[in-house]
Amino acid sequence: MHTLVKDENLELPMYGLSEAALYLRVPIKTLEYWVFGQGKIRPMIKVAGKHPRTLSFMNLLECHMLTAMRKIYDLRLPKIRRAVAHLSATTSFRHPLVEQPLFTDGVDVLIKEIDNILNISRGGQFVIPQIVGIHLQRIEYDKGKFRFYPFVRERSAGEPKYIVINPSIGFGKPVIAGTGIATAVIASRFNARESVPDLAQEYGLEEKQIEEAIRWETRAVAA
Numbered sequence: 001m002h003t004l005v006k007d008e009n010l011e012l013p014m015y016g017l018s019e020a021a022l023y024l025r026v027p028i029k030t031l032e033y034w035v036f037g038q039g040k041i042r043p044m045i046k047v048a049g050k051h052p053r054t055l056s057f058m059n060l061l062e063c064h065m066l067t068a069m070r071k072i073y074d075l076r077l078p079k080i081r082r083a084v085a086h087l088s089a090t091t092s093f094r095h096p097l098v099e100q101p102l103f104t105d106g107v108d109v110l111i112k113e114i115d116n117i118l119n120i121s122r123g124g125q126f127v128i129p130q131i132v133g134i135h136l137q138r139i140e141y142d143k144g145k146f147r148f149y150p151f152v153r154e155r156s157a158g159e160p161k162y163i164v165i166n167p168s169i170g171f172g173k174p175v176i177a178g179t180g181i182a183t184a185v186i187a188s189r190f191n192a193r194e195s196v197p198d199l200a201q202e203y204g205l206e207e208k209q210i211e212e213a214i215r216w217e218t219r220a221v222a223a
Contacts, residue, residue, distance in 0.1 A: 003094045004102060005058060006144025007167075013047075013054035014172045020055045023150050023165065023174070024063055034066055035059065044084045045095075057167040058095050061139055061148060065097040068135035071155070101132070102141045149177070152216050162212035174216060176209050186210060187217030 005011065017035075021028040035055065037043040044066065048056035055063070069080050084097065093099040134157050140147040145168070149161040164177040174183045181203060189199060196214070200207045 004099045004141060004144065005094065005146075010057045010146060010167055011048060012056055013049035014057055014167065015055045015060060017053050017055070020060055020063065023060065024067060025151055025155075026063070026067055031063060034063060044081055057146065057148070057165075057172060058098065060165070061098045061146065062095055064138065064148065064150075065132075065135055067155075068132045071131050098139065101136055102139070150174070150216075152212060152219070160208075160212065162209050163216050176203075176205065176213055179203070179205070181205075181213075183213040183216050186213040190214050 015023070017032060018028055021031045024031065032053075033041075034044050035047045036050075036053065045059060045062045047059050048054055066080065066084075069083065087096040087100070091100055093103070134155065137157070138149045138151065138161070140149070146166075148165045150163060150165060151159055152163060153159065162177055163174050163183060165172060165174055169175055169180050170182050175181055176183065176186070186199060186203075190196070190210075196207050196210050199205075200210045203210070
């Protein structure tokens with residue numbers, strides 16, 4: 001079986017269901033349905049742990065790509081399920097939704113597979129690359145190493161990459177990109193009435209990076 005995963009730590013159970021739902025910006029019930037199924041309906045991906053229910057970093061990326069497919073004309077789950085099953089059966093990758101497009105250095109192969117199984121109209125064909133591409137751009141891969149930049153405010157190409165989830169840094173918790181500084185630490189100090197300019201100066205960062213960390217954690221509390 002092909003795999004771009006060189007580090008088995010990427011497959012370890014790391015994220016609880018509520019934590020993963022928060023990072024992915026999807027309802028927890030939706031995520032639960034995707035990864036654990038319901039009744040006779042089988043899950044769409046193979047999760048790292050069932051007792052307790054936990055996702056690996058690679059599971060997190062797979063679900064991130066499922067959100068891309070879900071946004072294509074608001075596709076219904078049965079169609080998405082067929083597309084995922086088709087990819088799993090016809091590719092040699094352990095995580096085809098993530099590894100196949102990264103391996104081919106683009107979205108074309110993945111788009112072709114999705115289009116074949118979903119039979120989307122010609123109008124939809126122009127939408128697919130944009131949506132899938134935007135989501136793939138949040139994943140960086142280099143020599144077996146993965147980094148995931150979650151959406152903070154909106155799912156758009158213009159969304160900055162200030163927050164990163166890297167299983168090799170901070171036990172896979174969100175940190176400010178380019179640093180090992182946890183967003184939770186920044187938010188905690190801000191909530192203790194330390195100012196954004198003072199925090200930026202102390203950590204040697206731009207104020208917009210500090211603000212994004214606070215924004216990310218504020219959204220977490222609101223959720």
